[in-house]
Amino acid sequence: MTLSIAGMKVLVTGAGGFLGSTIAKQLLAEDCEVTGYSRGSYPTIAATGVKMEQGDIRDYDRLASVAESHDAIIHTAAVAGVWGPRTLFHSINVDGTTNVIQVCRELGVSKLIFTSSPSVTFDGEHQRNLTECAAYPTKWLAHYPHTKAIAEQAVLGANSGDLATVALRPHLIWGPDDPHLIPRVLDRGRRNRLRIIGDGSNQVDMVYVDNAAQAHLCALKSLEIGSLISGKSYWVTQQQPVNLWDWINEILTLAGIRNVKSKVSANLAYRIGRKLEFIYKVLRIKSEPPMTRFVAKQLSTDHYFDNSAARDELGFKPQITTQDGMLQLAEWIRSSKTD
Numbered sequence: 001m002t003l004s005i006a007g008m009k010v011l012v013t014g015a016g017g018f019l020g021s022t023i024a025k026q027l028l029a030e031d032c033e034v035t036g037y038s039r040g041s042y043p044t045i046a047a048t049g050v051k052m053e054q055g056d057i058r059d060y061d062r063l064a065s066v067a068e069s070h071d072a073i074i075h076t077a078a079v080a081g082v083w084g085p086r087t088l089f090h091s092i093n094v095d096g097t098t099n100v101i102q103v104c105r106e107l108g109v110s111k112l113i114f115t116s117s118p119s120v121t122f123d124g125e126h127q128r129n130l131t132e133c134a135a136y137p138t139k140w141l142a143h144y145p146h147t148k149a150i151a152e153q154a155v156l157g158a159n160s161g162d163l164a165t166v167a168l169r170p171h172l173i174w175g176p177d178d179p180h181l182i183p184r185v186l187d188r189g190r191r192n193r194l195r196i197i198g199d200g201s202n203q204v205d206m207v208y209v210d211n212a213a214q215a216h217l218c219a220l221k222s223l224e225i226g227s228l229i230s231g232k233s234y235w236v237t238q239q240q241p242v243n244l245w246d247w248i249n250e251i252l253t254l255a256g257i258r259n260v261k262s263k264v265s266a267n268l269a270y271r272i273g274r275k276l277e278f279i280y281k282v283l284r285i286k287s288e289p290p291m292t293r294f295v296a297k298q299l300s301t302d303h304y305f306d307n308s309a310a311r312d313e314l315g316f317k318p319q320i321t322t323q324d325g326m327l328q329l330a331e332w333i334r335s336s337k338t339d
Contacts, residue, residue: 003221006031010220011070011109013057013100014077015050016042018180019115019173022213023074024050030217037066037077057096060103067103072111072223074216075100075155078148080180082295083280083288086143093147094154101158109163113219114155116167118205118235118303119145124293126202126302132169132233132309141294152233159231164223168215170236171303172206175325176332185248186333189257193290198266198300200245205237205304208325211318212236218316234310238322241304254330266300 010027014020015036027034028049036045036052046052055062057077067073079092097114104112121130122145123137136153140146152167159165174181188194207215215236222229249259264272273296276289310316320328 003224005217005220007033008072008220009033009035009070011035011037011067011073012050013037013063013073013075014115015052016040016045017076018178018209019170019212020074020076021045022209023076023216024048026210026213026217035066035070037063057099058091060099063099064103064106067109068107070107070109072113072220073100073104073109074113074115074220076115078115078151080144081288082142082144082292084143084286086147089143089147090150093144094150097151097154101154101163104158104163110225111220111223112155112158112163112165113216113223114152114165114167115216116152116155116169116233117145117148118169118171118305119298120149120152120169122298122303124297124301128302128304129306130235130304131306132235141297142292145294156231156233161225164225164227164230166219166223166229166231167233168219168236169233170207170212170215171305172204173209173212174206174329175209176328178209182251182329182333185251186255186257189252189255189260192258194248194252194260195269196245196260196263197269197296198263200243200263202244202300202302203241203304204244204247204302205235205239205241205307206247207237208318208320208322210320210325211238214319215310215314215316218314222314229313232309232313234314234316235305235307236310236316237305237307238318238325239307239311240322242322244299250326251329254326254333266296269296269300272296 012024015024016038034050036050053066121134273291273293
């Protein structure tokens with residue numbers, strides 16, 4: 001059942017981020033009353049009509065004071081990355097999510113939508129047409145997927161007769177104003193630091209940022225206590241995989257950067273990542289190694305999913321095609337070069 005969300009009071013954690021800010025803007029377009037909660041100050045987002053509140057997700061009292069009287073929380077706040085201390089990832093991704101769950105219970109917020117990640121099921125092997133029932137791994141190659149998996153299980157486990165929860169797993173979010181994925185690809189491409197890992201044939205699902213946000217609104221419109229989607233997780237993608245390295249080269253072409261053609265075997269990249277991780281740990285180097293075991297596996301394996309549940313149960317069908325998204329990305333890259 002799809003419900004009207006007009007007039008609903010929604011708190012978006014991480015509203016200053018790429019996905020969170022897009023969700024907040026789409027909620028405004030649906031006539032919701034939107035509060036954003038972020039550590040930084042974002043006057044440009046506030047200017048759109050979002051009531052921005054500063055605070056750390058780990059500060060329970062501050063979070064509770066902001067969340068009071070809201071109908072729903074969309075929890076996107078997290079620390080991402082493939083390198084860094086476990087304590088940091090755990091405190092934000094796990095402890096912060098625990099705070100959100102407790103706030104919902106204490107204040108009577110009845111809907112909680114959690115932004116998870118497909119990496120919560122990644123065990124280093126190919127993921128081909130995987131359903132959401134895939135098991136969580138027992139061994140992890142990075143703290144981010146491990147802590148997100150713990151948080152996701154906590155959110156889904158909190159689904160009850162008083163709180164309806166759902167977890168969404170967007171994969172490779174991209175689009176104009178992306179501060180993470182696209183700039184990283186372009187920077188490495190310009191510095192000739194990109195290499196195809198493996199044979200270059202791996203297929204991946206990804207998602208345009210507006211579509212990723214749209215999925216969160218689909219969940220909000222369907223989520224009720226005891227509803228079909230409550231207590232479940234869903235892949236969020238363009239619902240049509242691409243060849244990873246062809247797509248990366250298409251992005252490089254948009255920026256006038258030479259395509260990547262050189263290859264490194266998956267096994268060699270993994271061994272290099274393992275050695276670099278050891279060196280960085282021993283020397284206590286805080287910056288991210290140029291290669292890690294997790295990255296080597298991610299860049300050389302298939303990641304595409306069975307999206308039928310998102311279509312049939314969430315009612316999620318991407319509104320912006322990959323082709324149209326790439327056209328918008330091209331315009332953003334061109335305008336960024338002239339700014």
